[in-house]
Amino acid sequence: MGVADLTPWQDIILQTPFLLFTATVILALRFNQTRVIYIVLFLALAWASTGKVENIDYFSFHPSLFFISQLLVLMAFSFDQNKVVWGRHGLLRILILFALLAINYRFNQSITVNEWLSAQVLPTGSESKLSPYFQIEFIVSALCLFTLAIRQVLKPSQLNASIWALAFGVIVMNFGDFTYHTIILSYCLFGVLIIHAVLTDSYQMAFSDELTGLSARRALLQSSISLGKKYTVAMMDVDHFKKFNDTYGHDVGDQVLRLVASKINGVKGGGKAYRYGGEEFTIVFPNKSVAYAIPFLEQVREEIANYQMAIRSDDRPEDKKQGKSDRKKSKAASKFVNVTISIGVAEREGNLKEFDQVLKQADEALYRAKQAGRNCLAE
Structure with a gap:
């Protein structure tokens, strides 16, 4: 034909x-x-x-x-x-x-x-x-x-x-x-x-967030539609991030955000991590209570607080092997910093029916954690 x-x-x-x-x-x-x-x-x-x-x-x-x-x-x-x-x-x-x-x-x-x-x-x-x-x-x-x-x-x-x-x-x-x-x-x-x-x-x-690789705020709001009637939301914020940024520069600030994001993304217990914006992050635990989520959130907080982050020098060699060799030779002289986060957590219950209400409650709990001295969790 x-x-x-x-x-x-x-x-x-x-x-x-x-x-x-x-x-x-x-x-x-x-x-x-x-x-x-x-x-x-x-x-x-x-x-x-x-x-x-x-x-x-x-x-x-x-x-x-x-x-x-x-x-x-x-x-x-x-x-x-x-x-x-x-x-x-x-x-x-x-x-x-x-x-x-x-x-x-x-x-x-x-x-x-x-x-x-x-x-x-x-x-x-x-x-x-x-x-x-x-x-x-x-x-x-x-x-x-x-x-x-x-x-x-x-x-x-x-x-x-x-x-x-x-x-x-x-x-x-x-x-x-x-x-x-x-x-x-x-x-x-x-x-x-x-x-x-x-x-x-x-x-x-x-x-998706290009800097950290985490799902972005838009993905969080989209996924909130199918969360169901029981879930826990945690809001996290890097402590003193503005001061850290001003001291070490935006490039090091980006390193901090990537580090924190990698630790948060490793949360256990069925939590899903998001970058909410700036230095704020969110973890959602579908079908889980606050009591269930807290141990896993505390584990993330402690891992970040105990991690010593080396400040990369601007004149570090391009070759990775050479850089590793140089770091071994001058480890004692290297600059290390500790980063901490504060966490606020809330659960969908009682009058908190809508996702934005639970999110706001978690944000208010985050504020209380900041007021309590930072590097801690508040409900």
Whole structure:
């Protein structure tokens, strides 16, 4: 059955990848994920230019050169910093895409390009049945997957992982021999994969605290809807944090917040930690009473109070091994500080029916803990 013989429903299915790519671009614009836009635009061109889909061939590109171009685009834009779409940064990226397309179109039938792409870099048998372009495609594919894997290790995110998966899918599509139904499904999956990545990363940005890695205040308020009729809320505050910040600087202050967050996040007893804002943190114990939660809260408070934090020097070496060696030699001269927290805790009971009421009660208890001398817990 040719393309001309497709029913209306089959024609819609054939255009589904374009619909998904359009939805992805709209989402990317909404959440300022501009690198996604350029990747998707090139994917759409890849879909439109494929000759495997029942001889649909909107553009005339060299298949091997275009495949390599796709991988180069994925590698390049995986490192993009999400600059604005409009303006000189956006114009530069669009020019790069058009330059790649122009190169592909111009050298489609070039004998020189064919010779370059079919160069035998790796040893192979004289009777090899592989494509003449296999070696260069294989090398670029391996380089692309390795580069994107390093990117994910250095800066893990759902989008970076999805770009790696996307590159892997493009590579499989290139080396495999698939029916047009499989190709349609694959490009649909590419679109769904990127949409999922954009939504997941946007959720992380909205509901997670970048500095500490804890769930943010918005996540706390969202989760409060499903807490039920019994729970305990603890409000925590780093003691004398402003004075500490003024003395040692904001960089050390950030170190303190990360340290406190890591200790709070390790709370036992089923507690869930959040960064409420500034130097304030919250722990929620679903289906637990104050009496149950207090021992676990006291354990966190004592762990923080007993931890000696070394103040990092501004001139510390970049090399971690060298830094560790230097610290051993000058341990006695190192600057150590202790950080403490105060805790206020309240339970949903009696007249405290709403979450904001329980939260306010815990905040008032936190104030009493401050008044009692700090580094303590109050109900």
